[in-house]
Amino acid sequence: MEIEEMQTAWSEMSMKLEKQELLTNKLIMEMTQEKYRNKISIVSKYEGIGAIICFIAAIFLITKLNELDTWYLLASGVFVVVYLITIPTIVLRSIRKMRNLNITDNNYKQTLIDYANNRKQFLFIQRIGIYLNFLLMIVALPMFVKLSSNKDMFITNTNVWYWYLPIMTLFLIFFSRWGYKSYKNITASAEKTLKELE
Amino acid sequence: MHKEETFKKIIKEHEGVIYKITRVYTNTHDDQKDLYQEIVYQLWKSFDTFRGEAKVSTWIYRIALNTALFHLKKGKKQGHKVSIENLNLKQENYDPVLEDRLQLLYAHIRTLSDLERGIILLFLEGKKYEEIALITGLSTTNIGTRMSRIKQKLKKQIIKQ
Numbered sequence: 001m002e003i004e005e006m007q008t009a010w011s012e013m014s015m016k017l018e019k020q021e022l023l024t025n026k027l028i029m030e031m032t033q034e035k036y037r038n039k040i041s042i043v044s045k046y047e048g049i050g051a052i053i054c055f056i057a058a059i060f061l062i063t064k065l066n067e068l069d070t071w072y073l074l075a076s077g078v079f080v081v082v083y084l085i086t087i088p089t090i091v092l093r094s095i096r097k098m099r100n101l102n103i104t105d106n107n108y109k110q111t112l113i114d115y116a117n118n119r120k121q122f123l124f125i126q127r128i129g130i131y132l133n134f135l136l137m138i139v140a141l142p143m144f145v146k147l148s149s150n151k152d153m154f155i156t157n158t159n160v161w162y163w164y165l166p167i168m169t170l171f172l173i174f175f176s177r178w179g180y181k182s183y184k185n186i187t188a189s190a191e192k193t194l195k196e197l198e
Numbered sequence: 199m200h201k202e203e204t205f206k207k208i209i210k211e212h213e214g215v216i217y218k219i220t221r222v223y224t225n226t227h228d229d230q231k232d233l234y235q236e237i238v239y240q241l242w243k244s245f246d247t248f249r250g251e252a253k254v255s256t257w258i259y260r261i262a263l264n265t266a267l268f269h270l271k272k273g274k275k276q277g278h279k280v281s282i283e284n285l286n287l288k289q290e291n292y293d294p295v296l297e298d299r300l301q302l303l304y305a306h307i308r309t310l311s312d313l314e315r316g317i318i319l320l321f322l323e324g325k326k327y328e329e330i331a332l333i334t335g336l337s338t339t340n341i342g343t344r345m346s347r348i349k350q351k352l353k354k355q356i357i358k359q
Contacts (some may be wrong), residue, residue, distance in 0.1 A: 001306055010303065014220070017214035032243075103261065104270050115267075
């Protein structure tokens with residue numbers, strides 16, 4: 001279809017549309033009401049649920065901190081609590097920023113640039129999160145052993161190292177590779193958009 | 199005139215424009231209705247800040263295109279249900295021959311990038327390069343260059359077919 005043909009078809013459609021009046025006053029004002037909008041989309045459902053789980057886990061761990069009777073177990077517990085509160089908060093803020101673009105004041109070009117930049121930033125945070133999970137896996141272990149079996153794994157012999165570390169490492173490697181691949185693809189798409197606007 | 203009355207009048211005068219934008223940026227009827235609502239909502243939200251310095255149509259195109267772009271980027275469904283079930287969007291498919299041509303036209307437009315899609319839509323609406331530049335934030339020269347590229351892309355598509 002040549003551009004001229006496109007213009008003709010578009011004009012014909014426009015003329016047909018001009019003759020129709022389907023929106024009523026009531027319908028227009030209904031569409032302006034906040035209550036009709038989907039509020040779930042403000043924060044991604046999955047990240048939102050994940051954050052709630054993390055916050056509940058953090059609250060639970062705070063109530064158990066007194067059971068961690070050595071400085072290193074307490075340090076392990078505090079690290080996990082801080083991690084469970086901080087990382088989801090940063091991710092949620094990043095998502096919120098990405099979704100709250102100023103689409104009413106910006107022009108089309110600026111909206112594209114802002115979205116691509118915010119998306120890159122969001123994915124960078126997610127990537128950092130993936131790497132931090134490895135650290136969490138190691139640091140959290142003494143605390144979990146203590147809370148689940150009341151054993152200090154640095155004093156009492158425990159076989160937890162034999163199964164926990166290999167399984168968790170395999171899981172995290174698989175998860176990180178998948179996450180990194182997605183990160184690369186989406187970032188490349190954002191970069192492409194930015195390059196196109198240069 | 200009362201704010202609501204003015205707004206309703208403007209929307210009614212431009213309902214065809216909003217329809218065309220929603221059709222270009224969505225693939226399903228539900229998504230289209232969803233986007234239509236979102237555009238009207240965003241227009242209402244920014245109506246107070248619209249002081250008539252720009253043309254009404256320029257303001258509508260800017261908000262509608264930004265909303266469409268953002269809607270597209272958010273992805274398809276997120277457990278989202280259209281709340282206003284009786285939103286009957288305009289149907290231009292009375293003429294089967296025209297509808298076939300329009301289907302082809304939309305298919306061509308959807309192969310373009312986000313930026314190009316906005317530009318071609320405004321071009322087809324009969325906007326001059328200056329106004330397209332004002333709405334998109336690009337320079338007039340840049341619009342000219344991009345239009346040439348779009349035309350080339352479309353020609354290539356015809357050769358492929």
